[in-house]
Every structure is written in structure tokens, then in C-alpha cells.
Amino acid sequence: MRDVAALAGVSLKTVSRVVNAESGVSPDLTARVRKAADQLAYRPDFTASNLRRADRRTGTIGLMVEDVGNEFSATVHAGVEDAANERGVAVLTASTADNPDRERDVVRAFSSRRVDGLVAVPSGGDDSSLWIERDIGVPLVFVDRAPKGVVADCVLTNNREGTHEAIAHLAAQGHRKIAFLGGVSRLETAQDRYEGYIDALTAAGLPTHPSWVLRDLRNPEQATDATRLLLELSDPPTAIFAAQNLLCMGAFRALAHAHLQHSIALAGFDDFALADMLDPAVTVVAQDPRNIGYRAAELLFERMDADAGVTSGGASAGSRSADNDDAILRNGPRINARHHPVSSRLIVRESSLIPPRERAG
Amino acid sequence: MRDVAALAGVSLKTVSRVVNAESGVSPDLTARVRKAADQLAYRPDFTASNLRRADRRTGTIGLMVEDVGNEFSATVHAGVEDAANERGVAVLTASTADNPDRERDVVRAFSSRRVDGLVAVPSGGDDSSLWIERDIGVPLVFVDRAPKGVVADCVLTNNREGTHEAIAHLAAQGHRKIAFLGGVSRLETAQDRYEGYIDALTAAGLPTHPSWVLRDLRNPEQATDATRLLLELSDPPTAIFAAQNLLCMGAFRALAHAHLQHSIALAGFDDFALADMLDPAVTVVAQDPRNIGYRAAELLFERMDADAGVTSGGASAGSRSADNDDAILRNGPRINARHHPVSSRLIVRESSLIPPRERAG
DNA sequence: TTGAAAGCGCTAACAA
């Protein structure tokens, strides 16, 4: 910037004004500065400007997911990016592998880089919420799962109801022996889906059977193995519900290997690419992960704007407190933090329409 | 940091030393500083330290892909992240949608945030390479496609040979009418795959037919439409090669809708989830996108280290020039920039083993 | 409309 000022024969401040499109610079000086900047391929240094700027914004947000490589996370990421692009904000990304230690490192890394806000899928570690709240003095929106013990903005799918609907649908096809393949049960999402399963069985007056419920499955391979186990039971289920897309793929794989994909009904939570092209096409409870990401980021920006307003204006929350008794977080004016539901949609394809059939043991 | 110093009763510099784990601070002072930092939930400000630090490193790299949401990009991303984690480096990500304007914005955004390096899938715009080189005065590794006119590090799959192998395989099954579904032909990747197709046909002495070649397909839907077109030809192909995974999915969809998935052979470039679970399982030329991302990032770090060494040491490239006549980029000591090939692997599944069969018109 | 000086949080260079 100094070089630009020298080349244009103006002061630093004038260059600053032009770069930031502030008003009150004469056209010819503006032109001279522009030309000099072009000539030198000048790129403003956000990190330096942030340092001095009153609002301390870096124009960067963080996105923390379980694994940037998986379909769900990647699609959430795309949605976050859509919203970020609209505001010219950059996105730092990181995966936690649902490992609380890793999560902690990520939060620190983002924090040290002074992100303006954070969209996060919490890892579900015992005290993760505590230190996230402590570490990050920035707006924070959770996605997919609500961390325990912290009231904060969350964009969540109605996991319980969605699962309930799918199980009820299977029951309506006449299934009375419906198995459940679940993810890591310490995660709220997995727990909610399990509860939706139980709810639906209860509502339909169907039996539950411990050996039909396999939880804490961590990957498609474990789901494949679990499905094999189900098939070997003396009293095997006639339908299987897989509470997550990777698990559903794993279950499908096991059924296909046993040539039972047309004999045992299957449904899953989360849609996935080609689910409709499999034979049979797989029934799923579809979320809209792109929209979830988009909404989460929008919400984050709202929070950021609100925080900035309160901070710079010095206004208290008093004027709002009348219609607000939700919750107030400790550090910062996060008023009205709440859960923002997004509804899931049951997409009935072929796999769930397979009628119950007793197989030869 | 000032607060920490005050609370610990030491100078700023001492806190700095402790935070950066520099040697030569007495144990008790270290402990006092640590305690104070903990108490205040102090997080060092990388953006500020970068400003003053001699190496000017931000500990952040940029990753620019076509679309963070698609399977290939997301997996490359995961690989980049693996390598970045090993070095404690954060990753800024952005999608270009293969739009040169968008790409330009992304490069500027990264540049302004002073990334230490950039892993990029170039959008293939006419002059993109020029301004990338101008804008970014940082190490740069291209992935998946080599930008025209710039010699730089590239991690590339052997697209031409991989395609050749797949086409030869189809020919070996007796196919003489092999159609080609290609992506945006201005991209080098797409061009190479097309050339591999032509190579293989020529080598096998097979006829080419303009109506069997449909290029510049941008999404699965267009591939589905293109496949329909092929099926309606008076002299339709007996096998189809789709030069990209999304196109292959689109082609499969069209075949399945026409109930011809067991009558017409299919193979594609890029593996994809569930390709082996479709009926028939789809033969593909598999890349290893995670490894591609990992290698690209490793290469980038090598470059960064080399640049840092040369810059700080003030050494010229002279000592190396004996075994180096590859190319030297204008801005910076990027010696020996070259293409790093990763080999593809033909995975033969069922779809390519369908023999050629004349259909009733 | 323009510019000079101070300082954001931190580290380099140098002192003590």
C-alpha cells in the first residue's frame, strides 16, 4: 500500500480510501491510485486491516463438520458456501472425525485466525460444548446435532418424527419385525432417531426385540456386518431401518450379497446419490443438507450483525427482553438462541414396499 | 496478550515466548504465564503475529475446486486436509463452478487473506492462468487439470491412458460401436480423455462415428439426454463410455429407464459410491482423489519450504540449475515445476462385460 | 478533499 501511495504520489490514507471505496476522494486521484494499484498488482491485506479496523471483522467464517469428504457434510458445506458467497465471506473448513480432541484443536485454530463466526457439527464429546463456548467469543450456529447443555442456535432436522414416519410406513406394509441400525448413540441425532423408532413401534403396537436393534455402528462396513447378524437370527426381521445413509448403504450391500434385497424391506435416514437407481430403489427419509447449510450460515450472519449492532451501539438487550425469555449465553448478546427445525420428507421408493415374508431358516 | 502479561506480572515478550514455546524462559514464569493465559482464555492472534513475523506465514492454505459438494472435489478436499493436519495448517476452501470470473474472485479473496499456498483445480478459462500467476505470489499446485500456458506443479491422473485402457477393454469384449460422452471440452482433462478414446479406437481399428461422440456435457441430466439420443440412432452404439462420474451416472439412468442396462455395455471415468452395487455393477477407470489431494498438498508444502529457504537464505537457484532446465516461473523460485502423474486403475465390473448385441430398431 | 500521527496485537532486534 505504501508502494501504491508512492507511485500515485498520494498519502497512505488516500489509497486506503480508494481501496475501501470511501467517499470523498476526487476522481483524478481515484484514477491515479487505481492505476498504480493495478500496476503493482496490489492486493489489500485483510489480516492487517482487520487488526486496526473498528469492527475487527476478518470476513472469514469457520465450518467444522465430521468429515468434509462425506456426502452429507460436503453438501452442507456447499450450502454454507452459497450463503457466504452472497456476503463475500470466505470459509475455513475442517473435519473433526467426531473426535473431541480434534474438535478442540479445530476450534482453537479457527479462534486464532479470528473467524467472525462458526458453523459447527458438534462432535458430541462430553464437555465439548463447554469449551466451545469458552473458547469462541464469536457467533456460533450448530448444525445437525444440538450439543448438550448449551443453548445456542441450531439447525436441526426433525429426526425423531422423520424416523417415526418411516417406521410407520413399514408397519403399514404389514411389517411387524422391524430392525434398527443406528449410529453412535452418544450423539443426539442418533438418539432421536432411535427414539422415533421406539415411538413408532409403540404407536403401532409392534413388538420390540433387543436383537433387532444394533446401535453404535460407525461405518458402512459395520452396518454390513450388523445386517448379516440380523439375517442369521432364528427369528429374523422382515424389514430393516438404517438410521443414516452410510449405514443404509452398508445394509443394502449385505442384503445384495445374500440376494435378499428383494425379500427384506429396507428404508434409511438421509437420501444419497443413486438411491433411486439401486435395484430395488431405496426408500429414505430425505433431509435437505444444502438448505441446512444455507440456513445455518444465514442465521450466523444474522447473529453477527446483531452482535455488531449491540457491541458498537452499546445498546442493552433491554428493549427486547419483553418477548424474550429463551436463554442468554454467557459471553455475548446471543438473545433468543433457539432450535430451527427443518423438516424431513419420506421418499417412498421400492425397497420399503416389499411385503413381509417368512423365509426358510 | 497484554492482559495476560499484566496478570502474570511479566513483559509482553515473555508471554510471546511462552506462547510460541521459545526456549529460555524459566519454569516458574512459564507456569505463571500459562495460568494467566488459561484464566483469560487467551487465544493468540495469528493474523497479528503474521504481520510482524519474519516468515510472514499465516498457517493457512487455500483450496479451490469446482464444487465442494461433489464427490470428487470433496474427496480431494479430504486428502488436502489430511496433509494440512499433519502440519497444523488450516484450509480455506471455495468453489469456482468452473466460472473464470468466480475463480478470479476466489483467488483475490485468498490472496487478500494471505494464504501461504494454493491447491487449485483451474477453471479452464482462457487467461485464468495468467492472472492466477499475477495475483498469487505464493506457491501453487494444480490438481486434476493443467492450466494452459503455465508451467507449474500439477497432480494429474493419466486421463489419456486410462481412457485408452477402458476403450480397449470394451473392444476386447467385441464392441465395435463405442460411444463417447464427454465433459466440457475446453478443459484439458476432458480433451485428454477424448484423445484416449480416439487413440484406442484407432489402435483397435474400430470405426469412429460423429453421432456416437457427444461432448460438452455439463451435468448428469445432459448425459441422460445424450444417452437417449444415442439410443434413438438408426445405428446405435453397443457400448458407451462416459468420461466422468456424473456423466456415467446420467448415462446409467437413461439406460435403466429404457431397460437397456443389461443390453448395452457401459464404462466410465472416475469411480463413485455404489457403482459396484448398481445392477449391473458399473465398470470404471478409478482415480484416487484422496491421494491426489494429499499429494498435491504435500507438494505444496515442499514448495513453500523451498521458497522460504531461498527467500530467507538469499540463495540463488544457481546451485541447482545444473539438473534443472524445466522451467522457472516469473514470480518466485519455483524450480523444477512439473507434472506429477497418478495412475488410474481399470476396475472391471459387470456393465462392461455385456457383449455387443444388435437390437431391434 | 487530503494528509499526518497514533496504534491494532504481535514479534524482531537489541539491550540489560
Add this chain to the structure above:
DNA sequence: TTGTTAGCGCTTTCAA
């Protein structure tokens, strides 16, 4: 081993 001073690139504040 510890501290002091200057300054990274920029924006603020205030003066011309």
C-alpha cells in the same frame, strides 16, 4: 533469563 523499542500494513482520529 528478561525486558524495551520499533514496526509489520492497515485504519482511526484529528488536523489542515
